Amino acid sequence: MSGFRQRHLTMIALGGAIGSGLFVGTGAGIAAAGPGVLLSFAAAAGLALLVLRMLGEMAAAYPSTGAFSFHAEKALGRWAGFTVGWLYWSALVVVLAVEATGAATIAAGWLPAVPQWAWVLLFMTAFTAVNLVGTREFGEFEYWFAWIKVAAIIAFLAVGVLAIVGLLPGTSPVGLTNLTAQGFLPHGWAGAVAGLLVVVFAFGGIEVVTIAAAETDDPAASVAKAIKDSVLRVVVFYLGSLAVVVTLLPHDDDAVTRSPYVAVLEHLGIPGAAQLMSAVIFLALLSALNATLYGASRMLSNLADRDDAPKSLRTNGVPRRAVLFSTAFGFVSVLLNALYPDTVFLVLISAAGSTVLIVWALITISQLRLRRHLEHHAPNRLTFRMWAFPYLSYLALAGITAIVVLMATDPVARIQLLCAAGVTAVVLICAVIHTRGTARPAEEPPGFQFDQRVG
Structure with a gap:
């Protein structure tokens, strides 16, 4: 088989969660919550890991490049699979443009003579080519x-810890001054909540591992191992590196808001380290772009395999037509960068952000239904299980609901939520029209027919 190996899947799981959300987006979270952003990130990480575990359970039971879209169809009906698949795809193609824009911003700083839109064009072209090769080569x-x-994160953590305890040449122990000078929660619990609304979207991207698992030799075992290997590492990388930032620098430092990781290295005076971190952030954004395009193309081709997208996009080896279709919006971002180079990044993030929460909610509901079905009808498929079912599944659903409610009360976040609600309404209407009178035949209870064709 020419699919992924286990090492590919493990690194895709880690790489999918490490992008602009960590390296760039954390600055806004620190500005909103101060040191209390650690609590915001801990809550967001806990929620994301519960969702990842539920995804792993379903992917191990029913491997599919359609992943949670396929699972939603099995659990809730064809309308749900259509809705989740197209919602996720629409969010990913926007993220493509976001990641390309972020990388282009950095590159334009290095070579200002080259316009930002030209960098976006270059990146989108290059990674379209990468995704058109074989799966193993992409992996x-x-x-x-x-x-x-x-x-880079491991090195950052090592240098940061040495600086905090005063073992880095030219440093003395920092203590807890920056954590307590203005209080751990300088803006109160409202600040921590505001920080949560900013940082929760940093974990968007973890889902791609369950899409990639379907292209391994042993999907059930591969996805279970990848998730087990990545859970602790994601928590350590995110919370550990963030703890270094807020311990070493005041949270209200303008440099922290702009680029917290570069700010730390500049503060420590390590020669060339800040430039190196900028290069790492640049590569991280390109990696996230690469993985995002992979996830979008596989989701789209699986929708086509299930007759929920144009037949011309159906899988035939590498889904080249789905890759090209998915990059279309990325190329549109070239024009957006030419017209609005200073604002396009924020606008695109706002358009995509809240859709992740809607997808996570449908993932959770799907897992609750599928798990009960599996326990009664196919317990042999439960080779990888959600922790403390159903209590933690309901806790995750409650957490997602709480974040949506909090967003509705926040003037800035409310705009993102309304955009996501509008997109969801459009997709739902399309789902109802498309699936009306076309339910798939099923010998098992509706929504649970296991069909190898769609897997």
């Missing part, structure tokens, strides 16, 4: 990209 490419990010 190898993303493996080394992800390793660069992981190695």
Whole structure:
């Protein structure tokens, strides 16, 4: 088989969660919550890991490149599979443009003579080409990209800890001054909540591992191992590196808001380290772009395999037509960068952000239904299980609901939520029209027919 190896899948799991959300987006979270952003990130990480565990259970039971879209169809009906698949795809193609824009911003700073839109055009063209090659070649490419990010974070943690305890040359122990000078929660619990609304979206991207698992030799075992290997590492990388930032620098430092990781290295006076971190952030954004395009193309081709997208996009080896279709919006972002180079990044993030929460909610509901079905009808498929079912599944659903309610009360976040609600309404209407009178035949209870064709 020419699919992924286990090492590819593990690094895709890590790499999918390490992108602009960690390296760039954390600055806004620190500005909103101060040191209390650690609590915000802990809550967001806990929720994301519960969702990841539920995804792993379903992917191990029913491997499919359609992943949670396929699972939603099995659990809730064809309308749900259609809705989840197209919602997720629409969010990913926007993220493509976001990641390309972020990388282009950095590159334009290095070579200002080259306009930002030209960099976006270059990146989108290059990674379209990467995704048109074989699956194994893509996996190898993303493996080394992800390793660069992981190695950089490990190095950052090591340098940061040495600086905090005063063992780095030219430093003395920092203590807890920056954590307590203005209080751990300088803006109160409202600040921590505001920080949560900013940082929760940093974990968007973890879902791609369950899509990739379907292209391994042993999907059930591969996804279980990848998730087990990545859970602790994601928590350590996110919370550990963030703890270094807020311990070493005041949370209200403008440099922290702009780029917290570069700010730390500049503060420590390590020669060339800040430039190196900028390069790492640049590569991290390109890696996230690469993985995002992979996830979007596989989701789209699986929708086509299930007759929920144009037949011309159906899988035939590498889904080249789905890759090209998915990059279309990325190329549109070239024009957006030419017209609005200073604002397009924020606008695109706002358009995509809240859709992740809607997808996570449908993932959770799907897992609750599928798990009960599996326990009664196919317990042999439960080779990887959600922790403390059903209590933690309901806790995750409650957490997602709480975040949506909090967003509705926040003037800025409310705009994102309304955009997501509008997109969801449009997709739901399309789902009802498309699936009316076309339910798939089923010998098992509706929504649970296991069909190898759609897997």
